[in-house]
Every structure is written in structure tokens, then in C-alpha cells.
Amino acid sequence: MEDLKTYADITWCPGCGNFGIFTAVRNAIPLLEEKGIKRNNIVITAGIGCHAKIFDYLNLSGFYGLHGRNSSNSEGIKIANPDLKVINFSGDANGLAEGLAHTMFAAKRNQDITFILHNNSVYALTTGQFSPLAEKGWKGPSTPRGSYEKPFNPMSLMIEAGATFVARGFAGDIKHLTDIIIQGVEHEGFSFIEVLQPAVPYHKWVEYRERVEYLEKEPETHFEAIKAAKEKHKFTLGIFFRTHRPVYHKELYGDHNPITKRLSKETRLEKIRKILESK
């Protein structure tokens, strides 16, 4: 497992939930290889925030993008070369504040990427401001009287947006999380995995451990999935929704690959000549 680490010093706080996600991803890669998904084809992207440091620590190829924008980078990677398997890391601010539109549209398009949302319900790296998933009343430096906003429900939000695999894991249950990540990456379509992840300066592990529960049964229909997403509390883990519909790049160009099947200059000029003849 050590071979998936780079030489970068890890600067997450001791006890950070990000370590659990880091471990689960490193567990998942060799298991995915056993299932035929080559490590060389796996590409990661990250936005900006504590979640994103995983980019420096994981010894995988990828693109370290801007705050909120990396799901667009992920889409661009998949569209240009569909042979690549994209794992997109995001924090809850990265993916649901600055990058909300991009996340929603990636789901709407059913882009074949795996979106892992590190949910610490806070802006950790920028000193504890409230985030899109923070509880109403969260007191941070930008909301000294407590935030006035209700948090999003990421499960129902993403089911409605069009994600075709929607699940929640917990950084404190690495085995369960590893399994969900593997299923998410294997799923053809937009896989959204929310991971509950305590940022220790702001939340305690015990707040999570005391409340975590598991879905007894994977919902079978869209209706059941929405019901579960809305009725179960936000510490409920499991796969909420799984369905199949055509992925974006196949709708766009079928089995083509814009990179590996690109046309030569000669063929292009021949075709341009034909176009000009009709002009």
C-alpha cells in the first residue's frame, strides 16, 4: 500500500477524517486493479481546500484545479479520453458552494466520473467558516451570531440532479468506505459519494460515531431513494440510489475517442476541401 504515497509531507491535522478517505482510496486501487481497472488509467482531480491535499499525497496522475472548478476539469478529461477513469475529490464548499453549478451539471449529464465529497461541514483550511453542509446556527468567523442557512441534503440533491450512483460513507468505517468507492468507480455514470469526515479542530469523532447508522436495504426505485434520502438522518450510511442511463460521452460521440481515434492532417484537409467546394 505504501507505493501509493508520494514524498509530500502530510499536513492534515492529526486525527483528521481525511486520513480515513486517503486509506480507503489506497485500499480501493489494488482491488480495482484486480477487477480489471488499470492503475495507469486512473486519473484524479482535486479542487482547493483540506480535501485537496490528497492530490499531493496520492501517487496517481491527475490535475489539481481551482476552488470549485475541478469537476469541470474531470468532465474535460473524460470527454477527451473516455478510456480514463476519473476520481474527483471535493470538499463540501468546493463542490456545493463555489462549484455547485458544475457538480449539478456533471450529475445532470451523467458524466462517467466518481465524485468523492469530503463532508466536514466546515471551511477547515480557511479557519472554520460555515459551509453548505454546516448546521444552521454554526458559529464561525464569518457568522459570529451563527449561520442563517439550512444545509443542503446532498443525497436528495444529487439524486434529483441526475447522478446515477449516490451513496454515503464514513471516514471512520474504512472497510465500508473502500467498498463504496470500488462500487462507485465501477459504476458507469456519475457516482456521487459523500463521506462524513470530521475536521478535528471543529468536530469530534464521537459526534459521528454515536450517530452513524447503516441503511438496512438499498432502495430499489427513484421514489424509494428520495424517500430514504429525505427521511433518514444525515449520518445514515449506504448506497441510496443506483440506476443506469447512457453516459454523456457516449451520447456525444458513441464509441469514438477524440484522442486515440483522431484524424490525420491529410484526412482533415481532404474533408475541408470538400466543405469549401460547397461554399
Place this chain on the structure above:
Amino acid sequence: MDSDVFTFLVGGKAGEGVKKAGSVAAHIFSSMGRYVFQMDDYMSLIRGGHNFSVVSTSPRWISSHYLKANLVVNFDKRSCETHMNDIAENGIMIFNSDEQELENAIGIPLTSEAEKYPMKNLMFGVGAVAILSATIGFEKDKMNQIIRSEYPRGIEDNISFANTIYDIVSPDCGAKFLLEKGDKKRPIITGNEAISLGAIAGGLNVYYGYPMTPASSILHFLAKEAENFGLAVVHAESEIAVINMAIGSAFTGAKSMVGTSGGGFALMTEGYSLAGITETPLLIILSQRPGPATGVPTYTEQADLSFSLTAGHGDFLRIVASPATVEEAYYLTAEMLNLVWRFQTPGILLTEKHLSESSMTIDIDLEKAKWADQKMHNGGDYKRYLDTADGVSPMLFPPSKEIIKWNSYEHDEFGITTENAEMISFMHDKRNKKLEILVEYLKAHHTVNITRGDNPTNIFTYGSTYMSVLEALKYSKMNHTIIQPIYLNPLPIWELKEFKDQENIVIEQSITGQFATLLKEKAGLKIKTIINQYNGRPFDPIELSNKIKEVL
């Protein structure tokens, strides 16, 4: 009026086929072997308003429309009022006699004739084509052939209507204008089509866009041709998504391009800077329209020059170039795609509505397009940001057994985030080296168009305004040296030295004279005066030549 130029102007409401009539007229002229320049003036609406299309033609190369037309065809009253003074000496105006009465003009009952057919006023465009054909003595069967191929809906009705109108016009002004034949038939394309074809010829793989006039037609053209050329063409949710998708695609080795206008580019600047630090090859087509903000969507201006030269936070190499003609748009787009890959930095092809959406006859040597290529890693351990003598790191794309990390944070050679003081300046120095070799490269290439003349006052201009200047000088038989830098960043100052202490005037479409400022600041040129127009309209050659005479 320059006797070798003939101009046809057709005006009416949006939805009446004005633009199409202009384009069919252009094809009639090109079928006669003549050169054509077509400018469409339209409002930001779908139905109503006032639109017009001007088509100027000559047996010699022509680089502008003329507002004084020999034949003006108006579908409605508003068009007659608007174009009352746009008739050239010995020119004629033809109007719709079902709408009004008019002296000194020829009335044709367009509405009552069209109402005999189910398509009614949708046929006005065909009527204009018939009027033109009759007045220039273009044979009926040739006209019918063109209508057959250009108006595929209701062919027989269109032909019958056209023949009726042709016969009504003929007794009064049949074959009034006899146009000399030119040497050969040439294709007619718009600037945006040339940009699209240049990109394809240069190796384009993916294109992303969000609709915004005057760049939208690049998105439309490429979307239509995507399957034919094996491209991925995507209309994304915003310009922010557009540029970030394109950057993601470039990471996989795809030759990526995006297109927009000023407002969309404003949204892209965050990603532009991202391309700077990640050393992402990315070509942006920035087609200017009058700003600020929403400005005037369907008209032309050159007021985003300063913005394009400095957009994006932080220090990084930005390549900016602007084509003067439709042909140059083809070659330069391919060359810009090549340059951004060669130097691994973002670049902007700066143009304006006047070039993007005007149509011209072209002589293009397709083979001359550059093919975008990059320095590749050839084995061994890979470092994405390896320092090299010229600052350009070899590239490698996934899937690969090597680890390839592109990073928006300042990074080390491997691509891992750094805050180390030495590494920060080391990486700045590495990226900065690319400017020197870019300048060296440009010194060995054609970077400035110079048309020599013996008048001691030189004219500096850029972008499609160059074509307006050329035509103005041709019209007035003035003989100035015209200097049009193709590259605006880096500005080829080595080519401009000889003009430093001469008398120079600048012609551009910006109220503050952004191009003149650039020339003064970067090339130390003395500028006697600026002729600028900022009403959204391109220069008319006759008006421009008068303005030039005034300042001399």
C-alpha cells in the same frame, strides 16, 4: 464611386430572409468569378426590427463592404427611411409598393405577389435575389438553379415567384448594371468558419463554448462538423465550466479550444490564469463586440485589446494575436494552436464581430496550416515541470505508468505543491524563460503585415480594421504604408523600429485608443493622431478615406 465595385444592399425585418438574400447575392457574384465582401448588420432580436445585408463585389480583391449601394432593395418602410441616403451615384432603390409610395425609386408589389403563395413574406428574400438578377442581367435559368440549391423549401413556388418579380423589374431596369466577369469562382466563408477550419486543420480535438455573439457561430459550425472530423464539441453550463473543461481535456493531450466574447472571457480569466501556472496549452477565441458589460451584442468594436493583453492574475506568458482577413484567420488559428502547444501556455486569438461574421471570397492554401505539436518525454522517470534550457518541459499524457501531475498551486518539478521560497522563484524563472524563445521563434516568422506606400505618413492598424483601411486607400487612391502587427503580445517591436521617428497615425475601433497606447508603450512609437470609430459599426471605406484626408 470606384467603378470596379458594385454594391447590393437588402434591408427588411428580422425573419424576412435578409441575410440569406445577401448570401445568395454573394454566391451569384462569386459564380461570375468576382470577389465578394458581405457585411450583415442585424439587431439582437429574432423577429421584427431592422436588418440589412450589404454585399460589395469587384473583379479585384475587395476587403470591405461599401455603404453607398448601386442597388438598394427594401422590404419595408423602415428600411426605405434608413437607407434613403445609401444610394450611390447612378444607383437605384427598389421598394415594396404594397407598403408605401415613394418618388425617385422603383416600386415592386412584393407583398401582393408573395401572398399568392403559402409562404408569403418568407419569400421576400427570393424576391430580392430576383430583383438583383434582373438588374445585373443574370440569366433566369442560372438564377433558378441558384434558388433551387439555396432555398430548398418550396422550390417550385420560389422559382415561380422569382420569375414573376424578374419580369416585373426587367422592363424598367433589366440589365442596368453590367458586371464584368472575374477570373475564377472562389468559396465564400465567414471569419468564424475560417477560424473553425483553421483549428481543425491545425489538429483540434475538442471545443467548448457557451453561446455568446459574435463567437456562437464557431460553436454551431464545429458542433455540426464534430462527427465528420472526430471532434468532441460541447455547449457547457457557463464560460467558467467551458475553460476548465478545456483545460482538463488538454491534460489528456487533446488540442483544446474555446470561444467567447468579452463578457464570457471575463468569466474565463480565472481559468486563464490556471492555464498559466499549470502550463496548459489552450487557445481562446475572443471575438469582440461593443462593451462594457452586455454592451451591443451584434455589433463590432476593438475595446478588449488591453483586457486580452493583461487578463488573468499573476505573471505568466500570454500569446495574443489578431488576424486581419478571413484567410489570415485560417492560418493564424492553426499557428496559434501550434504556439500554445509548443510553448505550453494559453493564448488568445483576438478578433471582432466584423471579421467573425462577415463573409468573403477566399483563396486559401489549406496545406499551409501549421499542425500543433509538442515536445514529448522520451523515456525514463517523468517530471511534469522539469526545468530545461528553454523552460519548456517535455509532455506525457495518461494513461501512462509514469505519474503526471499538473498543479494550480506553485509546485516542484514533479508537480507537488510547494511553499518553498527557492522553489517559487525557480518555477517563475522556468516559466519566464519561455518568453525569450517565443520571441526568437517569432523573429523567424511573419509577424507584421506591411503594405508599402510612398506617402510619408504611416498608418498603424490591427485586426479586421486593416481591411477597412486597405479598401479606403484603394478607393481614394492614396498611397500610405500600412502596418498591421499580427502579434500583439509579444508585440514584434523588432519589426517596428524603422517607424519609430516617422509620422504615424493609428486607426482603430476603441474610444480610448487602446492600440495606440500599446504602440506608444511597447514600441515607443510617436503617434500623430488616432482615427477611431466606436459606434458599433465597421468603417465605411469612403468615410474612412475622408477622415484620413482630414488628419493629413
